[in-house]
Amino acid sequence: MITKVNLRIADINIEMISRFPLEELSESERIAQVEERFKNFLYAGNLNPDISIRIEIVKKLPLIKNAKLQFITYHFQDKSENWRFLKVNSSYIFKSPLEDKKQLMLINKDFDTVTAYLLPHKSKGFVWNFTDIIYDFSQVLLINYLAQRNEGIFTHSVGIKDLNGEGIAFIGKSGAGKSTIARFWYNYSKAMILNDDRIIVRRCKDRFFIFGSPWHGTFSDYLKSKIESAPLKKIFFIHHAKENCLRKINQKQAFILLYPSLFPTFWDQRLLGNITTFCFDLLNSVECYSLGFRKDKSVIDFIRQIK
Amino acid sequence: MDDKKVLRKNSNMVTRKIDDETILLPIYKSSDEINCIYTLDKVASRVWELIDGRSSLAKIKKKLLEEFDATEEEIDKKMSIFLKELKEIKAIK
Numbered sequence: 017m018i019t020k021v022n023l024r025i026a027d028i029n030i031e032m033i034s035r036f037p038l039e040e041l042s043e044s045e046r047i048a049q050v051e052e053r054f055k056n057f058l059y060a061g062n063l064n065p066d067i068s069i070r071i072e073i074v075k076k077l078p079l080i081k082n083a084k085l086q087f088i089t090y091h092f093q094d095k096s097e098n099w100r101f102l103k104v105n106s107s108y109i110f111k112s113p114l115e116d117k118k119q120l121m122l123i124n125k126d127f128d129t130v131t132a133y134l135l136p137h138k139s140k141g142f143v144w145n146f147t148d149i150i151y152d153f154s155q156v157l158l159i160n161y162l163a164q165r166n167e168g169i170f171t172h173s174v175g176i177k178d179l180n181g182e183g184i185a186f187i188g189k190s191g192a193g194k195s196t197i198a199r200f201w202y203n204y205s206k207a208m209i210l211n212d213d214r215i216i217v218r219r220c221k222d223r224f225f226i227f228g229s230p231w232h233g234t235f236s237d238y239l240k241s242k243i244e245s246a247p248l249k250k251i252f253f254i255h256h257a258k259e260n261c262l263r264k265i266n267q268k269q270a271f272i273l274l275y276p277s278l279f280p281t282f283w284d285q286r287l288l289g290n291i292t293t294f295c296f297d298l299l300n301s302v303e304c305y306s307l308g309f310r311k312d313k314s315v316i317d318f319i320r321q322i323k
Numbered sequence: 324m325d326d327k328k329v330l331r332k333n334s335n336m337v338t339r340k341i342d343d344e345t346i347l348l349p350i351y352k353s354s355d356e357i358n359c360i361y362t363l364d365k366v367a368s369r370v371w372e373l374i375d376g377r378s379s380l381a382k383i384k385k386k387l388l389e390e391f392d393a394t395e396e397e398i399d400k401k402m403s404i405f406l407k408e409l410k411e412i413k414a415i416k
Contacts (some may be wrong), residue, residue: 089354098354268341275348276359282351288337292348294337 022144024059026216026227027245028158031065032132032146032191036073039143049147053230067161069121069130071150073142077120077133083109087283099152099281108160110153121153127161142163155231158216159279163287166294168218170279174198175215175226175246177208183226183246184319185215186307187277196311197254204313210244217248217298224248224298250303250322257308260318270304271295324403326381330374330415344368347414361412364390366398367405374415380406 019038023030041049050058083102091098102109110121122131132149136142155170162168174186174194186197198212210228218225227245253265253273265273274295281287305322309315330352337348345368347361353377363371369390387398409415 085352087352087354268344268346271339271341271346272360272362280348282349282357285337285350287336288348288350292337292339296341 021228022059022065023054023057023146023150024061025057025154025158025229026218027220028067028161029059029063029065030067030150030154032069032071032149034071034073034144036071036142036144036202037283039140039145040138041145046229049145051234054147054150057230067128067130067157069132071132071134071149073134073136073144075136077111077118078122079137080104080109080120080122099123099156100286101156103247110156117148117152119148119153121149121157123157123160127157127164130157132135155214155279160281160284160287162216162218162283163284163290163294164218166290168216168293169294169298170229171215171217172213172276172277173215174201174212175210175212175228176205177226177244177246178200178205178320179207181208181246182250183248184250184252185217185226185248186252186254189276192254193256193309193311194254195300196256197309197315200313200315205316208244208246210246218245219294222301224301233297248298248302250319251299252303252305252307252319254307254309257310259308260315261308262318262322263306265304265306267296267299267304269306270299273306274299324380324399324406326379326384329377330380330406331376332371332415334359334375336414338371340368345371347412348369349412349414357395358412361414363405366393366401370402370405371409 021032021035023093083104086101086103088100089098090096097113099110099112102111106125107125110123112119118135120133134144134148159170171187174197176184176271178184186194188194198209201207202209210226211232214229214231216227216229218227225245226248280291335350339346343365345363347363351357366387369387371384373386384398384402388395
């Protein structure tokens with residue numbers, strides 16, 4: 017029996033396929049894992065997959081010799097390893113050592129074909145659950161996939177599709193007010209919040225679009241909403257202020273503010289070069305502002321009045 | 324500053340020039356190292372351009388004295404600080 021789950025994130029079709037059965041979930045598990053986060057990203061259409069992931073469940077993860085470390089990430093709190101990314105010949109390896117999520121992914125050079133090796137579930141045995149694959153790994157995969165094709169970036173930002181259909185993004189460091197501004201827009205604007213933490217920006221025929229994603233921050237009510245996108249027209253680099261205030265900024269200033277909010281391919285010079293080029297193209301084609309905003313809903317009209 | 328010294332750029336950077344300034348983006352191997360982005364002003368950008376693995380620091384300094392309205396002392400000081408910083412971020416060797 018073949019089991020399959022298809023997702024569509026930022027117009028990229030991801031097919032996960034296996035000869036092993038899917039884990040059976042209780043109603044509460046299903047709501048927590050699928051309904052809350054991924055339901056609207058499940059895809060049942062006929063388009064061919066852009067990325068294909070074959071899932072194997074093995075008693076022991078394969079040992080890959082001569083793999084060269086590209087990048088390693090650690091948890092902020094306890095400094096334990098989170099995941100590592102390696103290269104062997106022209107392929108890549110993603111490896112997670114976490115006790116409940118030990119996994120190894122073999123990825124081809126174009127980042128569109130993956131064999132995912134998972135260990136058996138502690139109590140349920142040889143079954144798989146797509147959320148184990150999609151949470152950390154698929155973000156790393158998509159970042160590489162988009163960078164390889166010079167097609168897009170992941171940003172730490174709030175993405176909004178306003179009533180006129182235009183896309184706007186709010187970008188800022190932690191504490192700058194992303195969740196606050198998302199909440200005002202969600203409560204008072206009738207606009208669509210695509211995400212309050214992770215927005216994917218893609219280029220399509222020289223136009224730039226923002227897409228929602230299943231990965232989110234603190235404010236998740238609207239994630240049950242849409243896999244929508246919107247043409248990106250304005251980027252606001254935000255900070256709290258006593259009064260709403262706005263200043264147009266140039267491409268260089270915008271890049272310096274944007275870059276720390278990206279999820280770049282730090283490990284690969286060519287892909288990082290692609291991401292940098294993409295950013296400069298993007299910042300050349302959308303309006304960029306430094307925005308100080310008051311902690312109330314007045315910021316919505318303040319932004320809508322910009323000509 | 325050793326004027327005869329010849330410096331080379333490390334290949335662990337992505338660079339972009341905007342107007343007269345340059346942005347350096349380092350390649351990292353670990354989430355612990357990430358320190359993001361460096362911007363070089365007009366003079367530092369020119370020094371960065373002139374570091375080519377062949378030109379001595381004396382030659383670079385001479386070029387800067389021709390191109391910028393600054394004294395030798397000012398250029399010396401600026402170059403020393405800048406080269407020290409570039410070494411600290413492992414951008415040159």
